[in-house]
Amino acid sequence: MSDPLPGSPPLRSPFFRPLTFAVGIALGLAVCSLVARRVSHESYHPGFTRFHLRISPEAQYYPTLDEMRGIVRSMCRTDQTLVIVGGNSIFNGVGQPDGKVWTGALQSNLGDNFVVVNLAFRGALCTDGGAVVAEALRTEYPHLIYVANTSPFGSLAPFGTEPYRYVFWEARSRGVLEDFKPRDEALATFARTQQTMGERFDIWSRATLDRFLRFRDIWNYIGFNYFFTIPNPTTPHLPEATWARGRLPDIEADFDAFPFENRFRPEIRTAELKIVRGFSWSFYDADANGDWHVKAKALADYDGAVEAAFPDDLKPRTLIMLSRNCRLYLDQLTPSELARDDNAYRDCEALWQKHGYSCAEYGRDYSATDFGDRTHLTAEGGVKLAADVANRVQTLAAKLGYTTPQP
Amino acid sequence: MKLLDDYLSRLPARTQKAAGHVGSLVLGFIMAFLLTYVLYRIGLPSKPFIYVAF
Numbered sequence: 337m338s339d340p341l342p343g344s345p346p347l348r349s350p351f352f353r354p355l356t357f358a359v360g361i362a363l364g365l366a367v368c369s370l371v372a373r374r375v376s377h378e379s380y381h382p383g384f385t386r387f388h389l390r391i392s393p394e395a396q397y398y399p400t401l402d403e404m405r406g407i408v409r410s411m412c413r414t415d416q417t418l419v420i421v422g423g424n425s426i427f428n429g430v431g432q433p434d435g436k437v438w439t440g441a442l443q444s445n446l447g448d449n450f451v452v453v454n455l456a457f458r459g460a461l462c463t464d465g466g467a468v469v470a471e472a473l474r475t476e477y478p479h480l481i482y483v484a485n486t487s488p489f490g491s492l493a494p495f496g497t498e499p500y501r502y503v504f505w506e507a508r509s510r511g512v513l514e515d516f517k518p519r520d521e522a523l524a525t526f527a528r529t530q531q532t533m534g535e536r537f538d539i540w541s542r543a544t545l546d547r548f549l550r551f552r553d554i555w556n557y558i559g560f561n562y563f564f565t566i567p568n569p570t571t572p573h574l575p576e577a578t579w580a581r582g583r584l585p586d587i588e589a590d591f592d593a594f595p596f597e598n599r600f601r602p603e604i605r606t607a608e609l610k611i612v613r614g615f616s617w618s619f620y621d622a623d624a625n626g627d628w629h630v631k632a633k634a635l636a637d638y639d640g641a642v643e644a645a646f647p648d649d650l651k652p653r654t655l656i657m658l659s660r661n662c663r664l665y666l667d668q669l670t671p672s673e674l675a676r677d678d679n680a681y682r683d684c685e686a687l688w689q690k691h692g693y694s695c696a697e698y699g700r701d702y703s704a705t706d707f708g709d710r711t712h713l714t715a716e717g718g719v720k721l722a723a724d725v726a727n728r729v730q731t732l733a734a735k736l737g738y739t740t741p742q743p
Numbered sequence: 744m745k746l747l748d749d750y751l752s753r754l755p756a757r758t759q760k761a762a763g764h765v766g767s768l769v770l771g772f773i774m775a776f777l778l779t780y781v782l783y784r785i786g787l788p789s790k791p792f793i794y795v796a797f
Contacts, residue, residue, distance in 0.1 A: 349748050351763035352770075360771015361778070368779050393792040425794065458794040499792040542786055551779035552786065566784075568791050 365549055372550035375557045376402035379410035381582070385437055386428055386454040388586035389570055393499045394458065396566040397559065397581055400552045401506040404455055404469045408477075412451035417738045418477040419452045419729055422466025423484035426659055427456035429718065431591035431708035438718025445726035450733070457500055462486040462656060463493060463645050464500040471650060472512040479738045481729055482646075483655045488684040489619045489634060492641035494519040495526070506552075509543035518644035591708030592715060599708055600664060608710040612665040613673060616680035628676040630683050638684070642691050651692035653736065655728055657721075658684060660699030662707035694732050698724050 381391075384407050391397045412418045421427055421439055429437035439454040446452065455466030462484035470482040491497065496504045507513050527536055546552055559565070560581045571577045571584065591599060619634040646654055658681055660666070666674060681697045688695035698721055699706075699713075706717030713721055733739055751759050 349744060349751075349763075349766075351748065351751050351759060351766060353763050353767040356764045356767040357771045357774075360768040361775045362771075363768070364772035364775025365778070367772070368775060394794055396787055396791045398787070459792070499788065542782075545782060546786075549779060549782065551782040554779055555783040565780075566787060 368554050369548060369550045372553035372557065373402070376400065376406050376550075376553045377409070379403075379407040380557060380560055381407050381410075384411065384453075385434060385586065386439070387457060388434070388588055390584045390587070391560070391581050392457060394568075395570040395581075396568040397556070397564075398499075398502060398552065399465075400556055401468065401472060401503050401510070401512075402550075402553055403556055404465070404503075405473060407455075408453050408469065408473060411453055412477065414477055415479075416448075417450045417479040417481065417733055418473070419446065419450050419481050419483060420466045420470045420473075421452060421454045421456055421483050422460070422464065422470070423456045423462050423486065423657075424460050425456070425458040426712055427483075427485045427657075428454065428458055429456075429588065430458060431589065431712045432715050432718050433588050433590040434586040436590070436715035436718070437588075438713065438715075438722045441719045441722035442726055442729075445722055446729060449739075450729070456484070459497075460500050461491060461493060461497050464496040465503055467646065468496070468503045468507045468513070470653075471514065471647065472507050474514075474650060474653075479733075479736075481653055481655060481732055481736075481738075482650065483657065483725060483729065485657045485659045487659055488616060488680040489638050492638070492645055493526070494522050494641070494644040494646075505539055505543045506546065509540075509547045514647040514649070516644075516647040518640070519647070522640075522644045590715070591712070594708075596705060600704075604709075605664075609665050609668055611710065612661045613669065615661065616677050619680060620676050622672075622676075626672060628672075628679045630679065635683070635687070639687060642687055642693075646693070648692070652694075653732075654693045655725070655732055656688050656693050656695040657725065657728075658695065658697040659711060660697055660702070662699075662704055662710050663702060664704040664707070665710060666700075667704075694728060696724075696728060 380403075387399055389395060391399070408418065408420070419442070421442075427438075429439065432438060437454065439452050443450070443452040453466075455469055457465050467482060467484065470480060474480060486492065495501060504513075531539075562580050563578050564571075564581055565578070567577065571579065576584075620628040620630055622628055660681070666677070669677065681700075685695045685697060699717075702713075702717055702720055706714055706720060708714045708717075751762055754762065
């Protein structure tokens with residue numbers, strides 16, 4: 337450091353007090369942290385339906401664990417049965433506009449003793465977002481059921497996937513997750529094989545800092561209620577780019593606004609049919625009679641993943657729905673391909689059940705028009721799904737003894 | 744800054760001292776607030792997540 341040049345103004349005011357300044361920083365951080373905890377404990381998402389496009393990671397908005405817990409607390413009393421919906425875009429309700437989201441129909445079917453909270457995200461696994469929130473709230477809500485979708489032999493990291501894994505790190509750093517050996521082992525293997533020391537330190541330091549300072553919570557609160565500062569493709573132009581995210585309505589497109597032929601255009605059909613044909617192909621071998629048998633390694637890998645997906649005490653409270661592809665494509669499979677697909681659903685359903693989960697498939701008997709594309713459902717398809725899930729949730733609630741009033 | 748310093752230097756000594764502490768404290772608060780923002784921003788990916796259904 338060199339001294340200021342003679343005659344130049346001093347670098348700092350003679351009235352500046354460095355120690356008081358440092359105290360100010362410390363107090364400021366403490367106040368921000370306290371305010372963040374206070375505002376996140378209760379919801380600042382009035383009339384919450386789901387994390388739609390403009391309040392999701394696609395819009396650089398990353399809902400925090402406490403923000404989601406606050407939403408649940410504002411919607412559900414502890415004497416009600418909490419139904420947290422997780423999973424991917426299908427369960428988020430992509431293609432179903434606000435007011436026609438399938439979880440609304442699920443809530444109507446279940447009645448006032450149940451409260452449905454949709455915490456599913458586009459491209460998420462059944463172990464992401466809502467799953468972490470369910471685990472974090474397991475003691476606060478003794479009557480809790482977690483519902484999520486996945487596909488047979490689908491990816492199933494017990495600590496979630498990017499870009500939603502941050503919720504898992506948040507929950508882990510705050511000590512709100514259970515110690516669960518299979519998950520811890522999977523995490524250790526992942527850290528050893530997939531992460532550098534730098535990445536591990538980065539995740540640890542950010543999660544630990546945020547645990548104390550709650551900078552994500554305070555700035556999500558400001559971004560949702562006052563002004564947003566992150567450039568994102570969903571609001572590319574001023575002044576909308578800076579608007580509070582809470583001002584922006586859910587603009588999810590309605591599949592029903594598009595004619596069936598437009599939703600399933602020939603060029604799309606060809607590509608989608610390839611995906612459907614390959615859906616279970618890599619997990620099965622055919623014997624001399626043409627009967628399909630699951631590959632031992634695929635089954636063993638999936639078995640381990642299902643075991644590690646949720647802690648043991650949450651398994652009986654979890655309902656996994658295996659998503660079928662649209663009938664339009666299933667009808668074009670050969671009988672052998674369809675038999676292989678059916679085997680995959682049956683085998684995976686049995687595997688989830690073996691580990692203590694409730695599991696069922698849906699969509700096999702839905703009509704092609706119940707689908708907006710290969711996997712997502714129209715509002716009408718969502719109503720069918722809601723009826724299906726409601727029956728299973730009620731059965732599960734009765735099995736878990738939730739139907740009797742809590743003391 | 745110079746205007747503020749000139750103004751403060753005309754005040755009684757005790758007031759100068761108190762004003763210096765209050766100003767420094769407020770500055771610390773502002774810095775803390777900005778620090779939380781920096782931590783929030785550097786934690787975000789440089790590009791938003793793009794969802795593709797398979």
